[in-house]
Amino acid sequence: MLKRIGLFLCLIGCLLPAYGQQISIEFGPATIPIETYFTISIRLKGTTLKQASPFPEIEGFQKSNRFSKKTTLKSGNNLLEEIHTQNYAALNEGTFVVKPFTMIINGLAVKSPGTTVQVGPIIEDKEDITASPEAPPEAKALPNKTPQSFLNLETGKKQVYMGEGLHVALYFYLLTSENGQLEFYDFLQQLPALFKQIKQPNVWEEVFEQTEILPDTVQVSKVPYLRYKLYEAVYYPLNSQSLVFPALSLKMVKYTRAKDATFATEKRLSEIKEYTTEPETIMVKPLPPHPLRESVPVGHYRLDETLDRTQVTLNRAVNYSFAIIGAGNISGLSAPTLPTLSSLEIYPPQVKENLLRQQQRVSGSKRFQYSIVPKAPGTFPLNRLWQFIYFDPVRERYDTLTSRLILKVSGRVDKDAAIGTGVTGDFYKLIQTEDNTLVSLHKFEELKLYTNLIVLLLLTISVYLYLRKR
Structure with a gap:
């Protein structure tokens, strides 16, 4: 019986921290034109996002993996609110249902009842920065003359000013004809090591958040590829030291058909193939002479x-x-x-x-x-x-x-x-007659603690009496 009571108390203790956190899931407008993103947001009050499960897939929408928004509201040095938003592009006009779903956010299960979204026709001459369509992938030259899958680190510029933003992204380009022949190998172990090599010690880093690695279709020198974005960020150099990116290597599993394979018994041989990028150096230029050039924003x-x-x-x-x-x-x-x-x-x-x-x-x-x-x-x-x-x-x-x-x-x-x-107002007229005795700031916190202990004690006694009668 004491074990049951202990288990009951442990259950209550586990629920108390979850009750205290203020985390919610919110939806964007329920009626949108087809060119505007529908959004699902995680809102956190008094805390920051440490870990979250992927946002749900929605039938009739394409989840964007290259766009996110983060809003923080601060009062002095106190963080009041943080919002993380996932965007969804509508594929067709019509009415779509977002089914109820649950996300694990900072270790807590947060439920959403779902909603209904009405997607209408295009609205002409509407200016909305959040509704801007994503830029199509840019064509680039093949690192090799013969079309083949490759790993590539792409930087937006070859030289930047100190404090100027530099876009950095790591992509794996999978040749469509090799789709099914290549698979990612030991992904969770390789990626952190790659990210560590990319990161620079003398920059301010703004990472593009993504919860899933989804491919998009691009053409490179008129050759179709599936492009996987492994990492994306914007770097702001804090001094005039050059940014040095070493050669990066990614191991993949490649399958080939065995020589003794038949139509009835297909056999495949696997091997580890390594893909490597070219090293790259970005020159950082100092700002022109100015009394405040070491501290001015760029x-x-x-x-x-x-x-x-x-x-x-x-x-x-x-x-x-x-x-x-x-x-x-x-x-x-x-x-x-x-x-x-x-x-x-x-x-x-x-x-x-x-x-x-x-x-x-x-x-x-x-x-x-x-x-x-x-x-x-x-x-x-x-x-x-x-x-x-x-x-x-x-x-x-x-x-x-x-x-x-x-x-x-x-x-x-x-x-x-x-x-x-x-x-x-009348409130201030009462100052002369009110008591000015100091009151502890923790008075009500202590009262709340004692109240919770009394409630917990009553629950324990109730459980004990119930189990005793049985």
């Missing part, structure tokens, strides 16, 4: 900013936010250092990051939202607070983004006024 950016009110009275809080949008190392962008002003009280920003990985580059936005409380009347051009200097590698020149908004503050400074943010 990429192509534009500014989007909002100010909820351009005219405000003294001590009234106003929200100001700006987003850096474009292609570059978005994750590496840090909040600007704002000057300390006696006339404006500026609180630390809330940061929201949105990344898009598609078409061999990383783009997106990073938004900084500030709360500003004016402490003196006057006119305040916000371009005096900050400026964003960056280097554009396409135009090969430095550029600056700065605010065009102006905050006008009216009112008269009252030296005897209490410190405030302009929020008034």
Whole structure:
């Protein structure tokens, strides 16, 4: 009987951590035009994605293995939310059913009830970055004159500026005539070693997430191949050291028909065949002379900013936010250092990051939202607070983004006024009469712990009495 009670308590203990985590599965819009992706997202609150099972296959849709989106919402240094999105391309118009499914996320089984998706005709002149079709595979020269399967490390450029994005991908090209004759060998052991050889010590790495390795059909020098993407990332060099990629080798199992095989008894011989890439070196150029060239971001950016009110009275809080949008190392962008002003009280920003990985580059936005409380009347051009200097590698020149908004503050400074943010009401009138005794921040946590222990004790007694009567 005691063993049964112990087993029951262990079961409850195992369920408590799962109950505390906030992980959910969400769907994109239920009605989409055929040129737009349907999406399934994993939303995590207060934690990051460590491990997840593959997203489900959906009848009538093609799962994209070259596109993902990651959104993080931060308040100070605290991670509030993280979203990982899988995209599905509709093959035909019509109504499609996404059946209920379960995914294992960070060791937890998360269930989804499924949904219904209505795919309509193409909508003309619709601008949507998330609906951009994937770029078709680019034709490239064969490493050998005779068509055959091969392993190839592909880089987007032969030289880049320091901080400029470099697309790196490792592909295995399987000749369609050899399909069925070649198989991957000891894949889970070979891939980590290959990735370790590709990675560079002096770069910021943005890996294109993929849960499955699926082939696409390409033509190389007018020869059809099945192309398997084994690895894809964008590298941002942190200094001017060259990127050196060694020769990479992948072992495959190749089958050949035995000489004594007959029509009735087909025999195949297997052998290990090794495919090797050519070594490659990418030169990294230093940025042109500039006082901040060691720290300026590199990429192509534009500014989007909002100010909820351009005219405000003294001590009234106003929200100001700006987003850096474009292609570059978005994750590496840090909040600007704002000057300390006696006339404006500026609180630390809330940061929201949105990344898009598609078409061999990383783009997106990073938004900084500030709360500003004016402490003196006057006119305040916000371009005096900050400026964003960056280097554009396409135009090969430095550029600056700065605010065009102006905050006008009216009112008269009252030296005897209490410190405030302009929020008034009956609540603050109670301050003089309320008790100011300090209360422990962990008081309610302790109360919750004691309550859980009491409930657990009652459950144990109930189980004990039930088993005793039997």
